Amino acid sequence: MIPIFKRLFVTAIAVGLILPFVIVAGVSINSASNISFPPSELSLKWYTQLLTEPDWLLPIRNSLSIAAVAGFIAVSIALAANYVLWRLKSGFGKLVFGLGLGPFMLPPIIIAMGASVFWAEMGFYGRVEATVISHGVFFVTLPLVILARGFAALSDDVIEASRTMGATPWQTFVKVIFPLVLPYAITGYALVAIISVNEYLISYMVSGFVVETLPIRIFNNVRYGYTPVVASAAMGFALLTIGTLLVLSMFTDLLKLLGASRD
Template sequence: MKKFLISYSWLVLLFLYLPMMVLIAYSFNDSRINAEWKGFTLHWYSDVLQNPDVLSAFVNSLLIALVTTLVATVLGTLFALALHRYTYRFKGALDGLVYLPILVPDILMGLSLLILFSQIGLELGKTTIIIAHITFSISFVVVIVSARLASMGKELEEAANDLGASPWQTFRYVTLPSLMPGVISAALLTFTLSIDDFVISFFVSGPGSTTLPLYIYSMVKRGVTPEINALSTILIVIIIALMLLSQVFQKDKRGRLPL
């Protein structure tokens, strides 16, 4: 039974990652036709990195992801602290609403935000994308930071209070350092979600705000070429690196996940 389950797990992983492995392999193919292999080359990456449209889309994605990460991490961390420390009316309902953006399909959230922006007369562009990304990212920050808070306990904070520390000193020198691995992990995950988002960005983007996933989609409509493979590989590597960093920071000092 054990061997069967292990073999089954490897087959599932192969099924999930084989398409990406093929895409990455053909990004080094010295042929414009993906159906045949003509040798190893790096010139598709050179072509992509010298394309001004690609660089513009990458800068847009980077700027949007950085602003989204900063704002969503701060707001989500404060939200998680409030949910963890205080008891108030309708707390259960509020806890449930926090998870709603995670459960709602992206296409519905994108459409609802588009309607909202059109109703209030906000011009579509980088600002609307940032607002949209912050909206769905806060929930992920709250979930990760709340998990870290649940694993911390209150002993250190109580000891600091007993020693005469003010609430601000306790938060600055005790709570925040203990919470920082979860905060950094949430920030990295938020950055990954923002730079990788396509569906919501598709609805709320405007002129001059094309992100990297949107640019890749526009290229795919003209046919899959080695440049698309190279650009997709770069995006995959960035996302995998951020996800690995996120997992590292989620671990506590004993190397166990607090989730």
């Protein structure tokens, strides 16, 4: 009795989380030009429109390039902060690390408002560089925490060996530490890139009406009357996100990374 109840509860939640996307998928392959489900006639024309019309291509390009650079900024900050904490163990290292945890503790609107005012004053309001840097700095928390696991897993023997063999700290970093924490860095990069592509509020408040990203495009479309292209864009997005995570799960142990496995 109890196991069945448990199973039902978990299944119900899974359905609640997945069902909306099944409907969106259905809408996106329906050839009718009004949103309706179930689809009456299958067609991929909305996807063609998504990938050929400049109205959609430009936001896609904006989003992807912002994400690519923002991921790089976030990971280099996180890597430096973790290295410093690992070398110094206390004081200054902890301060640097703790500062990186800040952005995730505040509601995004506060960060977005701060960024908006800051860039306005710097004369960068409405510039793509502003969005890139803000994304890179605000999403630093994820790679920071993930890389911390990588640094925690470094065994002292390897470092000791490298030092006794006469390697300088720089050589040790390049030849020993970096390769060992690289999988964590890649995971962190991928997560920042995905979150950046999906982020709405900061992009909107920093440079929203000049640099249109994909979420901004979708949001505006939904607000002011929409066609099924939005559904195909949403699906493309969801597939890209899930695809990236599936690829990640192939070469890193996601369960372990999230602390789920009992070591």
